[in-house]
Amino acid sequence: MPSDESAAYRRTITVLLMSAYTFNSMDRSIISIIAASLKADLSLSDTQLGLLGGTAFAALYALSGIPIARLAERVSRVNIITVALLVWSALTALCAAAGGFIGLLAIRAGVGVAEAGCSPPAHSLISDYHPPAERASALSVYSCGISLGYILAAVVGGYVAEHAGWRAACLAVGAPGVLIALIIKAVVREPPRGRWDSAVTSRAATPRAAGNAGFSLAREVSELRAVAAALLLNPPVRHMVLGITLGGFAAYGFYAFVPPYFSRAFGLGYAATGFIAAFTGGVTVGFGILAGGFVADRLARHRLRWYALVPALGGLLALPLYIAAVSVTDWRVAATALGAAGFFQYASLGPTFGVVQNAVGAHRRATATALIYICLSVIALGLGPLFAGWAIDRFADHLFAGGGFEAACPGGAAATHAAPAMALACRSTLALATRRGLLVTLAFFAWGVVHYFMAAAGFEKSRSTGGESTV
Numbered sequence: 288m289p290s291d292e293s294a295a296y297r298r299t300i301t302v303l304l305m306s307a308y309t310f311n312s313m314d315r316s317i318i319s320i321i322a323a324s325l326k327a328d329l330s331l332s333d334t335q336l337g338l339l340g341g342t343a344f345a346a347l348y349a350l351s352g353i354p355i356a357r358l359a360e361r362v363s364r365v366n367i368i369t370v371a372l373l374v375w376s377a378l379t380a381l382c383a384a385a386g387g388f389i390g391l392l393a394i395r396a397g398v399g400v401a402e403a404g405c406s407p408p409a410h411s412l413i414s415d416y417h418p419p420a421e422r423a424s425a426l427s428v429y430s431c432g433i434s435l436g437y438i439l440a441a442v443v444g445g446y447v448a449e450h451a452g453w454r455a456a457c458l459a460v461g462a463p464g465v466l467i468a469l470i471i472k473a474v475v476r477e478p479p480r481g482r483w484d485s486a487v488t489s490r491a492a493t494p495r496a497a498g499n500a501g502f503s504l505a506r507e508v509s510e511l512r513a514v515a516a517a518l519l520l521n522p523p524v525r526h527m528v529l530g531i532t533l534g535g536f537a538a539y540g541f542y543a544f545v546p547p548y549f550s551r552a553f554g555l556g557y558a559a560t561g562f563i564a565a566f567t568g569g570v571t572v573g574f575g576i577l578a579g580g581f582v583a584d585r586l587a588r589h590r591l592r593w594y595a596l597v598p599a600l601g602g603l604l605a606l607p608l609y610i611a612a613v614s615v616t617d618w619r620v621a622a623t624a625l626g627a628a629g630f631f632q633y634a635s636l637g638p639t640f641g642v643v644q645n646a647v648g649a650h651r652r653a654t655a656t657a658l659i660y661i662c663l664s665v666i667a668l669g670l671g672p673l674f675a676g677w678a679i680d681r682f683a684d685h686l687f688a689g690g691g692f693e694a695a696c697p698g699g700a701a702a703t704h705a706a707p708a709m710a711l712a713c714r715s716t717l718a719l720a721t722r723r724g725l726l727v728t729l730a731f732f733a734w735g736v737v738h739y740f741m742a743a744a745g746f747e748k749s750r751s752t753g754g755e756s757t758v
Contacts, residue, residue, distance in 0.1 A: 312436025337676030345669030356657030364408035371404025376464025427580020427637025438569030445561015481649025523745035533735030535667030540675035580637025598635030599739035
């Protein structure tokens, strides 16, 4: 059924939800931006930085994602987003008071729990404000929050970290989220669920009453099983899920160490690496996200396979650019290649999320998003930075004369009174190890691209055989 809200109001809602996701991304990304300052101040290893930037956040994000999503199928999604934004913003600011690695680890776990209350209800709201043919576009606008958040974390966090330290940077990115939470509560209305479903024929559709049924453990398990089946038993949709998960693993691992890489390889300061990260992981990525959603929606009017081909072709163009970014010796060329790579890779978000939302019924959409974000949190965010940090540490030990890099170069640098030769050895070893660790991480990105091409082939096969599509 057509919406009774104006197009301008629907766009306003999408932008406000994007702003929540912006703070979600900013508070999640701040660890990678202040990584060099943290490493030096607390004498952390890159494996520990990977734990703080990914695993600590992702562990409880994954555990809390499904319960919050199931709650979002029944109660006000606007209220869930408001409360979640207030909590994760306060916890990010609280990082400033952490006394060491263990304290930071605990707070980051709490941030993960709260941030699980953002995307599942937000995707569900957007799907009730926009018809199926516009969802990839609308969700690409929402997904721009990931790049805007990274820009703000990089620019604000990098600048504050350089001039006032990493603790002040945590305060600077955490506190403003409270204001956005209050604006969302005041402006966003809870729409009727499934308002567009009457215009869609889908075997994945669910009865409207399902979302209003009382709690039953058996029913919850049945719903989870049904959503998992819709995402994993339909081959094209399954390959889309695998594509975004493997691509996310590589991206989270890679971008977690982009600011440290530019500092280690080119000797740039926190503010300079922050601005580079903002451009390469924010501005160009944002344009790529927008382009991917709108282009896929337009092309898919004729062939559904374009929902998979847009990410596949984008990834194919991005991979050599990523390799070039960590292979060249001029930071300007590296930043340009990295920015172009981000544009092409992140074209995958809108089409993939659109396919997922269209594959299930109205009272399963928050749950479907939660399942996708479990993949993106546990596998991609939880393991990507950890793998990249572990790989860098292993390469550093292998490259350093006699091994024992961490003992000889605590925090990645030689002791204050060490000989100049030792200081140079620590710096050069860490820079080369970081380059090699990032190159190894990119292998997972190539793997994800293969799955997108397989998804495109599956959509085309379904069309040629007259098979029913859930997209």
